[in-house]
Amino acid sequence: MNGADSLDGELFSFQSDSDWLLASGLMLVMVFVVGSITSEHLSTRRRLTKEEQAFKSLYEHNPNAVYTLDLQGRLLASNPACKKVLGYEESDFVEGSPLRVLRSDESDKIKAHFFAAVNGVPRNYETTLYHKEGHLINVHLTHVPIFVEGEVTGMYIIVKDITERKQADRERNRSNRKYQGLVESIDAIVWEGDPYTFRYQFVSPQSAKILGYRPEQLIESESFWRSVIHPDDCERLLTFCKQENAELRNHEIEYRVFAADGRTVWIKDYVTVLDENGTVTGCRGIMVDITERKLTEERLQYIAYYDVLTNLPNRALFEERLQEEMEKARANSQMLSVLFLDVDRFKSINDTLGHSVGDELIRAVAERLKVCMREEDTICRIGGDAFALILPDLNSPQGAIQMARTLLQTLAAPFVLMSNELFVTCSIGISFFPDDGGDLFTLLKNAETAMYRTKERGRNNFQLYTTSMNEDSMQKLSLEGFLRKALGLQEFVLFYQPQVNVSSGEIIGVEALLRWKHPVLGMVSPASFIPLAEETGLIVPIGEWVLRTACEQIKIWHEAGYPDLIVAVNLSARQFLQEDLVEMVQRVLEETGVDAEFLELEITESVTMHNVERAIVVLNELRNLGIRISLDDFGTGYSSLSYLKHFPIHTLKIDQSFVRDITTDADDAAIASSVIALALSLNLHVIAEGVETEDHLRYLAERGCYDMQGYHFSRPLPAQDVEQLFVRGKLFKTEVVPPLSDEDSRKK
Known part of the structure; x- marks a missing residue:
């Protein structure tokens, strides 16, 4: 048996079953361990393969350009997007680093960020690079260090094309700046x-x-x-x-x-x-x-409803409030009153003292009227010099009557305006709801009608409306229509009333008096149409006709053998305010061929008091023409004696209102006597009007007044009838009491 067989025999021989079991167990463990190691290795390889494929996909399919560089900046790899983003291929970087090939206006900044990443610090920033074709693009650069075992061995540079985004940002910023500028401008x-x-x-x-x-x-x-x-x-x-x-x-x-x-x-x-x-x-x-x-709206609203001069409600707001108060009164079965107030002779003040004084007077009147009002009352300026008041919640007419009296009393005190002391009165008309009108227009019209009745009856008072007033108003309106045509239709005539010296019984002159002979109405009373002519302004052309006709008559009488006869002609207040009055009088004298010394112009003292300075100028200009000036109705007005001595007048006329009761009324007698004494002391001619009895004659003559006119001698007559008196010579002669003293006799 060789060594291997021996190693095998040793490895696989068992002394007993237990040894075999142990060996079997160890073998199984070894097989399991080896299997596990093999399986983990295969799993790791598969995972690495997937990660490699994922990284490769990320690298190759990334829309951003990715460059892999070593620490010297040499290109190791690049993805396909590099050509798309910047236009360069890998072959373009063979001879140098991408950091040298890629052109930029901020190369130093890019290199600084690269070296920071080499030292392990990632970098993100925006810059500009030139595309291979030469145009500039905006990019976002990311430098990512590559670490191997804790050491930086290379670097990824990721290039993201942000040109479109930057362009959009620029457009947005430009738009924002534009709109910001718009917002701020x-x-x-x-x-x-x-x-x-x-x-x-x-x-x-x-x-x-x-x-x-x-x-x-x-x-x-x-x-x-x-x-x-x-x-x-x-x-x-x-x-x-x-x-x-x-x-x-x-x-x-x-x-x-x-x-x-x-x-x-x-x-x-x-x-x-x-x-x-x-x-x-x-x-x-x-x-x-x-x-x-x-x-502006508030001003327009104010102008629409308030009077600018007085700050009182105007007619529009007055009518609204009157409508509201009428509805309340109707619902509560109550009475209300409308007062229509008009300043007397305001036009004369306005024309003589000027519009500025007139405006100040209207303001001052408004302030006084406001003081009289209750909290629930309404006062407005209707227009011009007219005001209207609403008095609601009245228990009886007495409340409106008491208010009218209060207003008259309040306005009685003098007004001092621009160095002018003015005495102002007003005329008031009163109507009541619902008795005098169920609508605002009727109620206001009837109050105005009552106001005009107050003026007709002497002014400075009030009248309650009555239904008969409307009839009178219609008659007045009809009369005005006839009056406007009368001059053209030659319906006017002049009558003349002799002025007599009672010592000699001779006619020393005549006063020309206007009469109107209407084909239907007959002889119209001067008391009816003269105030109407004055009010409407028709007195101006009518007055010129009177002056011309009287001068023509003077010429006829002088040529008929009465060369010393003087004719007196009245000048109305409206005529006296004419700017061309003096020129008109001079023209009439020249055209009729009458010497000025035979014309006497009569003016009332109230006319001169509205503007004393102007009156003195006008009277002096008339006097310079040679015309005689007579102050008519003396004693009825409020003239100042200090002014009187400056007026270039020739004659004072004692008003018939004092002569009528001169023998029975001590006050009238005293006034007449004072006027005579005043005239004599100022070396003025004095003549009495309205002498109707022998007693009148004797009383006046005893006190030094010898020139008179009145029905005791003759009523006003047509020109041809007056001539019959001239033929008779002496009109009247009586035994008169001589003057009271030698001095008075000398003055006469």
């Missing part, structure tokens, strides 16, 4: 916010310009923004926005905000609701400052 606040908490997430810088708050102040807390919203608007704003957000509706709302400097700024907020699948995700908006527009 528009004069509005752009914002984004939470639709549930109403907290801002973005606010554009314009918040500082428009409101004075920095964006971060508005973003920091919801409470800060709420604190600057006007308290009257805050809850309305939040409630409205919540409702609109819940309905996914874009909306706009106007509200007020307190700016940092304390100003109240009106904001109009245009809100866009953002949603996804019906769920609100956010809100965006643009806040526009509309303060100027709101102020």
